[in-house]
Amino acid sequence: MEKQPRLLASQLLLKNSLFEVSLNRVLLTWKEIATKKKRVSGGIHHPFKVGFCFPKFLRRDKGESGTSxxxxxxxxxxxxxxxxxxETKDDGRWQKMPQKSTEAYPYAFTVSYVERAWQHRWRCSDVTFHCLEGALCQQxxxxIREQLTALTSRPKHLLVYINPYGGKQQGERIYEQKVAPLFTLASISTHVIVTEHANHAxxxxxxxxxxxxxxxxxxxGGDGMFSEMVHxxxxxxxxxxxxxxxxxxxKLVxxxxxIGIIPAGSTDCICYATVxxxxxxTSALHIIVGDAQPMDVCSVHHNNTFLRYSVSLLGYGFYGDVLADSERKRWMGPARYDFSGFKTFLTHHYYEGTVSFLPATDxxxxxxxxxxxxxxxHQPLFLLPEYKGGWRVIRGKFLAINAASxxxxxxxxxxxxxxxxHLADxxxxxxxxxxxxRFNFLRHLLRHTSKYDQFDMNFVEVHRVRRFRFTPRYCQSDSELDLRENGKRLFSQICRDHPACSCSPAYSSWNCDGEILPHAAIEVGCVTTPYNLLCKYTVHSESI
Ligand SMILES: Nc1ncnc2c1ncn2[C@@H]1O[C@H](COP(=O)(O)OP(=O)(O)OP(=O)(O)O)[C@@H](O)[C@H]1O
Ligand SMILES: CCCCCCCCCCCCC/C=C/[C@@H](O)[C@H](CO)NC(=O)CCCCC
Ligand SMILES: [Ca+2]
Structure with a gap:
């Protein structure tokens, strides 16, 4: 890596020890100086408490001359x-520095930074350096402020929508207690809107x-709120x-x-799968540092009419039925999915239809x-020059048809x-x-929670595709669609033209990122944006 010229280097005091502190355009480093003479002001042996304390798995080295x-x-x-x-007054709460050592180093500054903790978590950590002179401290x-100002990808003004209704209904508390203080620390101004109804945002x-x-x-909020932002x-x-x-x-412009997400939903799959x-x-910190992640977006159409975009799951059959049932049990919070999941598993409905798809061969x-x-x-795109292969068609009876982008x-x-x-391919x-x-389907479902391969079963197949269509075996009439849109679950003219009737309805619903689509017949195109599209904190799209 190219060596960066130093912008500043000084000997500063940190927790009773002298450190060589150095800044270039890329890194701020601090390294403990010589172990024998490192104590200052008579040496402090009593323990002291430090403000934030998170595991420092990364970034800390212990060399001969001390920690760096x-x-x-x-x-x-x-x-x-x-x-x-x-800082040093003993007001009964924890102190950042013991008083004696700071007498010789009376000026101080604190740097707040991201510390990587366990399992992808990020935390805010503080380090306070004490200086001999005020001018040095100000310098x-x-x-450091100049370096931060030069980081152009960081947001300065954000528009925030809080869904007070998603997940465990903790959106406002989560924002006020965990996120707003971090935005303030990072000098980000916000305009906050607490939504009053679905689709308000x-x-x-x-x-x-x-x-x-x-x-x-x-x-x-959750995936539904993210979906509102996208739309x-x-x-x-x-x-x-x-x-x-x-x-x-x-092509979409x-x-x-x-768009950034602070997770406060029931599934939070878009946040979890990206971060x-x-x-x-963790999400607030990703937003502050200006992280961005391109994402694939599917657009869903029915008879040349746009229905919705999907960035996570488009699921027909099992996941459509779970969602339709769970919407009536929102009062249960996230547990509604476990209840409806179990119930739907027991009903064991299958759906007949034709899936056509364009495999991604390039x-x-x-x-x-x-x-x-x-x-x-994420892996970069490896686009091959030639677009080979044509549409494939599969007819059958399906317990689930899922498109995971x-x-x-x-x-x-x-x-x-x-x-x-992949997030962006x-x-x-x-x-x-x-x-x-039922037994085999249960085995398949349970494999989603273990290390075993859920696709390694003879009734499951998986294809990486650019486009697909689904047509249910029995045509859906306009009146059926109207009924569905009016919120009535249709057991679809059971038996009529349905020779293998065992009370399986003819149609399921599509679960589109947690929203129900009334149409069973859909066509879907997926695209990655060469630009950043959405997520954790990201930009956006192009299409199909
Ligand atoms: N103020 C509000 N009152 C009622 N519904 C709202 C309000 N604001 C947003 N919504 C709707 O609430 C629904 C659920 O929101 P959200 O996705 O945030 O939570 P969730 O469904 O519990 O979580 P997940 O999508 O992760 O499973 C969304 O469809 C959204 O449009
Ligand atoms: C009987 C044992 C069952 C064990 C099965 C475990 C399998 C879990 C797979 C979870 C897949 C989640 C896909 C994400 C979909 C989101 O876009 C959507 C909106 O948030 N959530 C749901 O539809 C909520 C879907 C919840 C399904 C349970
Ligand atoms: Ca993808």
């Missing part, structure tokens, strides 16, 4: 001068929000640019704003790979529906689970 640490400038959150007098603060983004004022939008922003951008969303072939954990503090990698793709280390990992299934799915993994015994 390094923090990437891109992960420094803030720097501030410290009022040493007030450090100013130089979507419609506000689509029509009213003064988007020019912001560097990004953030939702506090609001993408629709507005298309409308402003005269793009017809109803045409499956039309990418939006310029990024690796559904932790509000990429490397398959859904059976052992690799995992998450934000920050990302792994769909979530706390219920840490490896997800399609563990090797322009494909979706189409998983077909054919009719089988």
């Amino acid at each position: 640490h390094g923090v990437s400038v891109s992960e420094i959150l803030a720097v501030r001068e410290l009022d040493v007098d007030s 450090w603060v100013q130089t 979507r419609d506000h983004l689509r029509t009213e929000a003064e988007l020019k004022k912001y560097d990004g939008v953030v939702c506090v 609001g922003l993408v629709s507005r951008t298309q409308r402003d640019n005269g793009v017809d969303q109803n045409s499956p072939e039309e 990418p939006c310029t704003l990024r 690796g954990i559904n932790d509000p503090v 990429i490397l990698g398959t859904p059976r790979d052992k690799t995992r793709c998450r934000a920050g280390y 990302m792994s769909c990992a979530c706390p219920r299934s840490p490896k997800g529906l399609s563990p090797a799915a 322009g494909t979706t993994d189409l998983i077909l689970v054919r009719k089988c015994s």
